[in-house]
Amino acid sequence: MKLYDGGKILIGLLVFVAFATFPFYYNFGTVNAKPEPKTDTPEIVKYQQEHNGKKECVESKEWMRGEHMQLLNQWRDSVVRDYNRGYISNTNHNRFDMSLQNGCMKCHSSKKKFCDECHNYMAVKPFCWDCHIAPKEDEKS
């Protein structure tokens, strides 16, 4: 069976393979340690000292890991469009201020040590920080 335009097809195929596998071989050799987001910020430590070592987050770690993106989207619409401000946690029934920079970052006050750990590992660049203000020490990042 003759392969018509075989030369062009093979070249095209090679170009396609090069493009499609680019993300994989581009990162060859860079050591990527497992992300370790730290929750030992001064604010969290202080809270623990005042509350018998309890750590009370908005929701459980596992749930937040998977759902914090959707949660932030819903908070966004709820605050801006529906005038709400307080979120009652399903886990501990505390009321949290539905705000990224004035809520989340009040406890998780280091973007570098917390948010960026996983985001950098996953090569995710959320555009929240185009507008929302990152904690001061992270301004340069």
Added chain:
Amino acid sequence: MLEKALEGSKKYWAWVFFLGIFALSGVYWYIQQFNYGLGLTGLHRDVSWGLYIGQFTFLVGVAASAVMLVIPYYLHDFKKFGKIVILGEFLAIAAVTMCILFIFVDMGQPMRITNVLLHPTPGSVMFWDSVVLMGYLVINLLVGWVTLGADRKGVPPPKWIKPWIYLSIPWAISIHTVTAFLYSGVPGRHFWLTAVMAPRFLASAFAGGPSLLIILALIVRKVSKFDVGKDVIQAISRIVAYAMFANVFLLAMEFFTAFYSGIPGHQHPFAYLYAMDGSSAVAPLMWTSAIFALVSLVMLWVPAIRRKEGLLSLACIMLFISLWIDKGFGLIIGGFVPNPFEEVSTYWPTYPETMITIGVWAIGFLVLTGLYKIAITVREQTAGVEIDH
């Protein structure tokens, strides 16, 4: 049939390459604009729409003009237009593509464009504009492809295409009416708040689009063996003449209402656009547009001139340029200057803005070239076979 666009003479590829250079330069400048922001253009707080939206508005008109061929052929059995309808439909596809691209390059946050679909707002004219434009693109792609494919095989097209063809007629009217509504429905912009905006848009579309089609048909005759026919060109030119008269007449009506009523808010934009006291950078352009409009109108109306194809093409070029200035530029400026505070702040496109605009036109012409190549090849191969849709 797509493969027909990939085979061509050296001249064909030279033309494609020429367009490709400008298209790539447009892409380069768009990347600059995407990274820096729309501040790269000449737009500012007072004139927030400019060349991009103007071009979009003008091209919606060109896209709608396909209906001027569809109506005579499909509704009134004007058999002469049989071979040329496809050129009108393919021009519509290229024009709508350019419209979509101009909207895209004009947006501040193009990555959020899906918000228009995720949060549909039936009360917003812009929402409807995007809906009808997408629909028109789909209709023309469908109708053009199916009818041309049938022509290639020498058979009549399948019966199910007829309703789509009939649908394209009111749809074409609607795309330009809805685009006019973008302007004529906002309070506070005296230049735009006029009931004749939609009729004038349609009149200028039905003049400008077919006049471009005449020029394209003459070019096609030169570069290929496909000749639409002298009498077809003459028939279209009569359509252009009547439509252009309606357009010029409606423009004169605008002048009358503004100046006879004496309302300052209505007069100011006209005074700014046509002021020859040096206060307005755009005035020489507007006067050129007006003169070209009148001269081309006369040339189209005098049969002795219209029948000479050389002079006819000159008239068509002048007409196209006149409408391009009027709708693609003057219309926007007039709405924004003077601003709501009755202050005059000027707008002029910057170099990057111009290069992006040229880039989009180049992409549009690439689409047009490819589609026309397919249509011409089919017509050449089926020369002598009767077309019956």
Added chain:
Amino acid sequence: MSMDRRQFLKITGISSILGLGTSIASATNLITGKQLLPPQVDRNKEALTAKRWAMVVDMSKFKTDEDFNKVFTACHTNHNVPDFRKPDGSPDRKFEVKWIWKAAYERAFPGQDNKYMSEHMKDMPFIVACNHCDNPACVRVCPTKATYKLPDGITMQDMHRCIGCRFCMAACPYGARSFNWVDPRTAPNLKADLPNREYPTRTKGVVEKCTFCSERLSVGKMPACVEAAPKGGLIFGDIEDPNSEVRKIVTSQLTIRRKPDLGTGPAIYYIVGGGDHA
């Protein structure tokens, strides 16, 4: 071979459309599926509420430049509004973003001056901002509902959703809206540090305008301009409340609004006094 190829293409085409369609449908369902319902979310107890927020402007209370600048600075620093200036200090009209500013009488109320009015009167400054109209043209034209009416009368701006089409800017008859032509954080006043770290900036490509400080109302504070204005200069309240100051003024004194004949129903009322303005 060609018949099979056509069949193959048809089947592939339809199945990919179906596949794409269902995946898009399920993706959007994921985003919109789990909604936050009350009582999981609630308003602050200290939030200020109203049936219809409105503002009365008494220009006679503004006597010096300082009076004006305090108001503009309060708003613009509270909201990290970029201040683009040319190297010589004059404002850069091209990238200008302003939520509240002053305009001369003949500019704020075009057509309401007459040729016998003194130049001094024609140039008298009036504070202007978004009028938070009853029937706003901007809300009508926004294709994504990025600008919308809150139930308490505020015409709000959702900077997250705005696609930057600027139709609202074309529709607003008052020139109240600004666009971020470049990244606002490149402005001289925002480059080094941000004036208010409790409020976000915006990013390039979105429209912004006065929001009647809805975020401050949410925590029980009055709008920044109202607090910074000289006493009685800017009066803010619920015009539907018969006991509010704004309602009392509007019913008993002569007030005008900008371009009232356009049917927009602006909510900023300017007191027309006798003689002595600023």
